[in-house]
Amino acid sequence: MSAARIVAVFFGRPGAGSFNAAGVAGLARAAARHGLAPETLWEPEPAQRAQTLAAAAARADLVIAHGGQGEAGVRLVAPAFPRTAFAVTQGRIAGPNIACFEVLQEQSAFLAGALAGWWSRGGVAAHLSGEKVPPGLRGRAGFAAGLSHARPDAVLLTGFCGDQHDPELAGRWTAMQAAAGAEVQFAMLDGGRSGAIAACRHAGIRAIGNVRDWTAEDPVFLASAVAENGLTVEAAVAAFLTGRFTDRRIGLEAPEAVRLALAADVDPELATRVEALRGAILSSAVAVPEHYDGPEWMPG
Structure with missing residues (x-):
């Protein structure tokens, strides 16, 4: 699966915001670890999300929709591309070719x-x-x-x-x-x-x-x-490559992913x-x- 075609879709604009930045960093770590060259798409317009996801699915083995903004689009598009896997980070939707990866x-x-x-x-x-x-x-x-x-x-x-x-x-x-x-x-x-x-x-x-x-x-x-939602992107790629493409949730039991950080004056x-x-x-x-x-x- 080292030649897997992976397209990650981010809902926003490059360089704007920590959520998408964490996802981009997670994708880079996954690419380096598995020797991949994933494609990245940016879609800032809510009305275009489904269309962008469909365009990604037409040329991908795995589409990663980063964030809950991708739920509606993936729910609509995934049935039309049964041979493409769809990973939704921070998502809670289901389908035969859909898995969700979430930090709580x-x-x-x-x-x-x-x-x-x-x-x-x-x-x-x-x-x-x-x-x-x-x-x-x-x-x-x-x-x-x-x-x-x-x-x-x-x-x-x-x-x-x-x-x-x-x-x-x-x-x-x-x-x-x-x-x-x-x-x-x-x-x-x-x-x-x-x-x-x-x-x-x-x-x-x-x-x-x-x-x-x-x-x-x-x-x-x-x-x-x-x-730390970048971990969900890494988990999605690993699950797809190993053939264990199922939902995963990560919570407070993993402080590197989920915790409350406190200021020094607390x-x-x-x-x-x-x-x-x-x-x-x-x-x-x-x-x-x-x-x-x-x-x-x-x-x-």
Whole structure:
């Protein structure tokens, strides 16, 4: 299978955002490990996703759709290409030629929510993302549940601004969440994250990142709900090449993939409480839900 034709489709633009950057890095590691020369396609337009996936499938043995934005397109396209394998990272769809590979962002998001509840003085925390894709909804559900677990009386301002990659839009929403009383914001964004960071800094509130450890890059970050999705791309390639093309999920049991990274100024007592909660999740004493049925927040 060293001559396998692999096409990876990323939903965004090159160089914009940590989620896609992690996927690109994972693809590069897989290519080096297995002696492959995969093709990379970028599709920034939601209306063109299925068409781009179909074009990839026409010339590939394996198509990797990176991120939940690929679920709908793969569900539509895969039946027309039964001899092509489709891997959806951060996905939860099924089919005879589909497998999903996932790092459980909702688990590190639950820890992030608990930290936000324990850390905040006024008990108001914000969540912001772009599109309402299933993995983003699960991440929001985890954060909301963790916040409620730590502080049942906490207020959550949760919203989806409609675009993962627009810094100005993310900044505007963040500023309004801060004005509404949020002391900390958990943002699940990609290219738009720079706008959220700038707005957090301007408003004097703390940020919680995701995907990678943002605490090592900017002191505005209180924590980061790490979910290293590049590992899902590596897992997809390995599963295809070995003929064991089945779903795989990776959670807090693998801290190199899923964990809550804490800023240096987080109180050691809070760090101890976070670690204890991690253990409770791993032992199934605490369950991380995948659905949120609370109120949505909108600017104004």
